[in-house]
Amino acid sequence: MTDHEQRTSKAPRTREALLDAGAALAEEHGLSGISVNMVVARAGVAKGTFYVHFKGRSSFVDAMHARFHARVEAAMTEAVAGLQPGAERLFGAAEAYLDVCLQNRGVKALSIESRSDPASQASMAARRERLAEGTIADLQAIGWDDVEAAAELLAAVIREVSALEFDAGHPLPASRRTLKRFLGT
Numbered sequence: 001m002t003d004h005e006q007r008t009s010k011a012p013r014t015r016e017a018l019l020d021a022g023a024a025l026a027e028e029h030g031l032s033g034i035s036v037n038m039v040v041a042r043a044g045v046a047k048g049t050f051y052v053h054f055k056g057r058s059s060f061v062d063a064m065h066a067r068f069h070a071r072v073e074a075a076m077t078e079a080v081a082g083l084q085p086g087a088e089r090l091f092g093a094a095e096a097y098l099d100v101c102l103q104n105r106g107v108k109a110l111s112i113e114s115r116s117d118p119a120s121q122a123s124m125a126a127r128r129e130r131l132a133e134g135t136i137a138d139l140q141a142i143g144w145d146d147v148e149a150a151a152e153l154l155a156a157v158i159r160e161v162s163a164l165e166f167d168a169g170h171p172l173p174a175s176r177r178t179l180k181r182f183l184g185t
Contacts, residue, residue, distance in 0.1 A: 015053045017043040022064050027106030031061070062123050068100075068107040069127040075100045076134070085141035087185040093134070094158050094179060101162045102171065131155060142184060157182070 021042035025034050036057060040047050054060040079096035083089035132155040139147040139154070161175045 011053070014043075014045060014049060018045065018050060018053060018060070019064055019067055022060060023104065023106040025106070026064070034061070036060075064107050065124050066127065068104050069131070071104065072097055072100045072131070076131075085137040087138070087142050087183045090135055090138040090142070090154075091180050091183050091185050093138075094154075094161075094183075095176065097131070097158060098162055098165060098171065098176065102165055105166065105169075128155065128159075 018039055021039045022034055025038055025042060029038075034057070036047065036050050039060070040050050050060070054063060075096040076093040079092040080089045083092060132151045135151045135154055136147045139150050144150045157179065161172070161179055164175055165172050
């Protein structure tokens with residue numbers, strides 16, 4: 001294997017190591033505690049390696065959020081597999097989202113803090129909108145009018161439950177039961 005082939009085969013692992021380091025640092029220090037120097041030190045790579053994978057800090061933060069959303073989408077898809085559109089499927093997806101948020105506290109903290117970062121807002125908003133759009137068939141199945149508005153409001157409620165659980169550091173059964181009741185399940 002050539003030197004170039006070895007570097008190329010290591011690239012995905014290195015990128016993941018950088019993202020893992022960023023997530024750990026975000027959990028420990030919040031968004032303001034993430035610097036390129038801290039990330040590369042935690043990942044055990046040279047600073048130049050960071051810039052091979054990311055244009056800068058903003059693109060790195062966005063990549064962490066994208067990876068988080070990929071995990072959310074995978075968990076939600078698994079949670080609702082085989083369920084017909086409706087309240088049960090909607091709640092299953094919401095609960096999967098909440099669980100992934102608790103399992104990825106650093107990235108959740110980062111997404112909460114970075115909502116005011118203009119460099120990340122558009123892509124993060126697009127990912128959140130995609131999740132909200134995924135609820136439309138369920139809302140239609142349970143008879144909601146104005147499903148687009150309902151989807152946006154439901155997404156906001158679920159994000160608020162997530163924020164409450166983030167602050168508590170664990171699931172809040174009463175909040176989840178209330179969410180379930182709102183959905184009519």
